[in-house]
Amino acid sequence: MGREIKFNELDVTLRLSGFLSFCALKSKVIMPYQMIKDVYVDVFEAPMWMIRMPGTSIAPLNIYEGSFLYKGEWYFLSYERKEPVVILELEGHQKYRYVVFAIDDPTQTAAEIRRRLVSLEA
Structure with missing residues (x-):
C-alpha cells in the first residue's frame, strides 16, 4: 500500500514510500x-474547499496525498478511496491538527494507538 505505521516509545510515525511519498x-x-x-476510524470526506499545500488531490476519485489547509487548520491526508481510515486529532503539533490515512487494518491500528495512549497515562 505504500503506508506503514511505526510505533516508537514516545511517538507514532506514519511513513510513506514510493509513489505515495512522491504525491x-x-x-x-x-x-x-x-x-x-x-x-478513531471513519470514512473521511475531504471538505470541498481545502487548499492543497503541497500535495496531490483528485477529488472525483477520492485521492488525497499531502498537506491541506482548511479554515485555518492543517490536515495531512493520505488515502485514495472512500473507505474507513484512521483519523488522528492532534493538539500542539508543530503543523497538523488532523492526520488522516488509509491502512490495511484501520481498526487494529487505532486500537494500538489507543492502547499506547492509555499506557502512557498510567
Whole structure:
C-alpha cells in the first residue's frame, strides 16, 4: 500500500514510500503520543474547499496525498478511496491538527494507538 505505521516509545510515525511519498511530497509524519487528542476510524470526506499545500488531490476519485489547509487548520491526508481510515486529532503539533490515512487494518491500528495512549497515562 505504500503506508506503514511505526510505533516508537514516545511517538507514532506514519511513513510513506514510493509513489505515495512522491504525491504527498513528504515521506513521514511524526506524532508524539502526548499530542494525540483523539483517534478513531471513519470514512473521511475531504471538505470541498481545502487548499492543497503541497500535495496531490483528485477529488472525483477520492485521492488525497499531502498537506491541506482548511479554515485555518492543517490536515495531512493520505488515502485514495472512500473507505474507513484512521483519523488522528492532534493538539500542539508543530503543523497538523488532523492526520488522516488509509491502512490495511484501520481498526487494529487505532486500537494500538489507543492502547499506547492509555499506557502512557498510567
